[in-house]
Amino acid sequence: MVGGGNVAMDAARTALRLGADKVYIVYRRSMEELPARKEEVEHAQEEGIDFRLLNNPVEILGYRNPDNPRDPKNGCVEAIRCIRMELGEPDEKGRRRPVAIPGSEFILDVDTVIMAIGTSPNPLIKNTTEGLEVNRWGGIIVNEENLTSREGIYAGGDVVTGSATVISAMGAGKIAAQGIDDYLSK
Ligand SMILES: Cc1cc2nc3c(=O)[nH]c(=O)nc-3n(C[C@H](O)[C@H](O)[C@H](O)COP(=O)(O)OP(=O)(O)OC[C@H]3O[C@@H](n4cnc5c(N)ncnc54)[C@H](O)[C@@H]3O)c2cc1C
Known part of the structure; x- marks a missing residue:
């Protein structure tokens, strides 16, 4: 789950209840800036959601079988590449701006990525x-x-x-x- 709002908490817990073995919340700031309500975060933690704070997704990696272009798994998500962040100077809203730490990229194995970073109406x-x-x-x-x-x-x-x-x-x-x-x- 990418994002740190109430919708991200809700979707993460729902994914777990629907049978996901492991659910991560990937959020680019720290717990202090997390916009979800405190009780939502506590409930998510109690339920076993793994919070990956100060982490930002960079790329969603898909599976590709070079020997079999008809492999049904081709194109399925198999991981996301993330980068570690640190907090810099406050932005115009007073929240400390997350800054990427060069060279700190790592791979997180996942099979589904849900973006919960705010929505706008379908045009x-x-x-x-x-x-x-x-x-x-x-x-x-x-x-x-x-x-x-x-x-x-x-x-x-x-x-x-x-x-x-x-x-x-x-x-x-x-x-x-x-x-x-x-x-x-x-
Ligand atoms: C994961 C998540 C958790 C949430 N948790 C809460 C919560 O705990 N409490 C709370 O109050 N709110 C919560 N919300 C927000 C809440 O769901 C929305 O504010 C609310 O559903 C908005 O209602 P709506 O009728 O405006 O839109 P929607 O519920 O989005 O309904 C719009 C409908 O229009 C349909 N539609 C879209 N385009 C077309 C088209 N061209 N033709 C025909 N139909 C179309 C869509 O399929 C959809 O069924 C949550 C949202 C999410 C995503």
Whole structure:
């Protein structure tokens, strides 16, 4: 698992419960900067997640059988190459910036890599819907009724706000439903 937020903790623990023998959290800063809630981290540790802190992934390595191009394992993940980091000067947000330690690269054997480093909306809807306005992060722009820039089209949840919570997505759904009802009633 690459990342140190709540989603990374959740996905790591879920992977373990689904039967993974070993799950690593690879995070480029230290425990102090880890953005996940403290209890999420403690629960992950209790459950046996292996925290690889001050480590940054550099490359995902795939299997290739030079003798058999039809080997079904070809292209499957077999490891990630990581580099050790140290903390340098604080960045603009005051968090110490991770700096790679030259020559400290190493290989971690894994068979699945999950990136949990923040998400942004899939651009498919924006790219295929003429006149749909989005902000610079790709989030759909809506008014107070959750109406988009297209008449009769409403949006809410992560696709508007970016990664948030279930409860806020449900709230957005209720607001949009009210807006849709008003629109149809007219
Ligand atoms: C690993 C993980 C753990 C999380 N843990 C928590 C937690 O503990 N508590 C919490 O409150 N939140 C948590 N969240 C965040 C929460 O899941 C989201 O904020 C919430 O699901 C957003 O709801 P949504 O309806 O906006 O979007 P989603 O739940 O993402 O639903 C969007 C749906 O639209 C579908 N879709 C996408 N594109 C199209 C298309 N073109 N056409 C048709 N359908 C499409 C998708 O398949 C998906 O089913 C977690 C998120 C992750 C990834």
